[in-house]
Amino acid sequence: MRSLVLIGHGSHLNGESAGAVYRYAELIRERGLFDEVVEGYWKEEPSLRQVLKTTASTDVTVIPMFISEGYFTETVIPREMGLGHQGPVPPEGVARVLGGKTVRYTLPYGVHSSMADVILERAREALPDLGEEGTPPTALVVLGHGTTRNENSNRVVYENAERLRHSGLFSEVEALFLDEDPKVGLWPERVHAPRVVVVPFFASEGWHTLETIPEDMGLTGAVTEFPENPHGPQTVHYARPVGTHARIAEVILQLAEEARGTGGRGGDEDRLHAQAWAAFMTMARRGMRVGEVLITPQLGMFEVRHALDEGIPGGDLTTTVTPEGLRDQTRRDEGGHHRPVHTLRNLPRGWRAVLSEADLPRAMHALYPAIVEEGYAHQQHALRATPWATTARRQTGIYAKVQKATPEQVEHVAEDVCSGCLRTRLWASEQLPRTFFDGVPGAIPCAEACTYLVAEVREEVSGKRGTGAGHSH
Ligand code: SF4
Known part of the structure; x- marks a missing residue:
């Protein structure tokens, strides 16, 4: 397995x-x-x-x-x-x-070394005649983010450029970066070929690929003509980022x-994982409430819905039949805001999921990640809580600041954030004698402060909390 x-x-x-x-x-x-x-x-x-x-x-x-x-x-x-x-x-x-x-x-x-092939595929998508006889010399620009903080982060861009230099498909191959030298804005001086294909070595389509790179290079779309560049007229073909390639x-x-x-x-x-899910499925087969949802067995399937939607005809709710559908249905609250902490009491209403027994565990995992494993471990006295001081000491980078938070500051933020959460803070010595496994739907343990709370404590220490300024998360 x-x-x-x-x-x-x-x-x-x-x-x-x-x-x-x-x-x-x-x-x-x-x-x-x-x-x-x-x-x-x-x-x-x-x-x-x-x-x-x-x-x-x-x-x-x-x-x-x-x-x-x-x-x-x-x-x-x-x-x-x-x-x-x-x-x-x-x-x-x-x-x-x-x-x-x-x-x-x-x-x-x-x-991974095969990323050179992904770059090549992106280049071919932008320039389907790449490598064909009679086509003009073509330059490849592999474009990385680059950062002066970690020398390893740009090495991969250079390595891929080097691999593709040997492909014989390009008259020249350049590695350029957004945030370090050689910078992308230098391309008209460094690149000589009349045709240029630019492949962003980025994980996803976003601000950099859609705005920063086109702006820095002077691109106006997928194909941009530059009639008066230092080395003569050039046409730039802008490929999609490598990270979104299938x-x-x-x-x-x-x-x-x-x-x-x-x-x-x-x-x-x-073993513990299997026991937790076996116990959960036994309860689900009888029908149960957990967190804000109601699970009802129905003819060998399971219906999951918001407990406050109990009694509403199924036809009046949006029905989904896959764990992914349930995940997407509950990713935002009713105000359309992202829900990074699933146990915050802001689960939207108005939906129901009809799932097979095989799909129910994955659906529950999407709805309330890790609560079955942690709830069961707590019931078995096997869940270890991590006190705030330990969590704070581990933080590095911009979050190292939370080590300076006083117990009063942490408590102040937790009272605000955690009061809207179903979980009970074991990490702050709160007691949870029973869990949803004992029939108390909202009784879910919190073994350690989540990163959302850590980020809020950081805002508090920085004096920015509640001002809407400088939110880093
Ligand atoms: S720290 Fe725990 S109780 Fe507080 S919001 Fe995060 S998950 Fe909920």
Whole structure:
């Protein structure tokens, strides 16, 4: 049995941030090569602290869904997942046994050698006659973000440029960057060929690919003519970013296979995980309430709906029949705001999901990530709470500031944020004698302050909380 975990950054504010990871998880799930594909996030749920608990097997491969190495892949993810590793990840990855699971952590997908093929495919999409006889000399620009903070983050762009120099398809290949030298704005001096194809080495379509790059290069669309450049007239063909190419799913699978090496038959079923879900499904088959939802067995299927919608005819609610449909239906509150913390009491109403027994666990995972595993562990006295001081001490970068928060400041923010949350703060020594497993729907443990609260405490320490200024999350 094998589990694949894809790790994304996520966002406290932007509901679209997790979209690319959802999409690749779905593509890989369809292939059926892993017993399960689970997503985890820095700023959404399941969090990096929770995600390993949500995996069903004892053989887990973790792939950071990042385009390059850097602070998140080398510092934040290994630290938050408890991998006992900091700094550059070796080519063979990092393997650890954690809580009885063998966990293999790989390099981010963007540094895999087959990314050169993805760049080439993007270039071909923009220039279908690439390499054909009689076509004018063509230059390739591989465009990276670049940052002076981590030298590894630009290395991958240079390496891919070097690989593609040997393809024989381009008269020249340049690596240029948005945020470091050589900067993208220099392209008219550096690039000589009359045809230029620009491939952004970016994870997704967004502000940089849609605005910054076109602005810095003077592009007006997919094809832009420059009649009077220093080396003569040039035509620039602007490709889509590599990170949204469907082939990334292949790259992820290759990375996972390489990480596994001669790893054998895979792992076993995780015992506590299996027990938690068996207990949950027994309750679901009888009908139950959990959090803000009502689960009703119906002719071998399960109907899930907001408990306040009890009694409303099904035809008056929007019906969805897949875990993904339920996820998308409940990603925003009724005001249209993103819900990074799923246990905040802002679940929208007006929908129902009709699901098979096989799909119910994944639907619950989308609705309330990790609550089954954590609720069951708490009931079994096996859930360890992490006090605020420990969480604060772990923080680095812009969040290191929360170490300065006084207990009064933390409590002040928690009273505001956590009072709207179903979870009970075990990390602040609150007591939770019973859980939804004992028939109390809203009784859900919170073992550790979530990143949303950490970010709010940071705002408080910075004196910006409630002013609407400088929100960093
Ligand atoms: S820290 Fe507060 S808001 Fe975050 S999950 Fe726990 S109880 Fe909910």
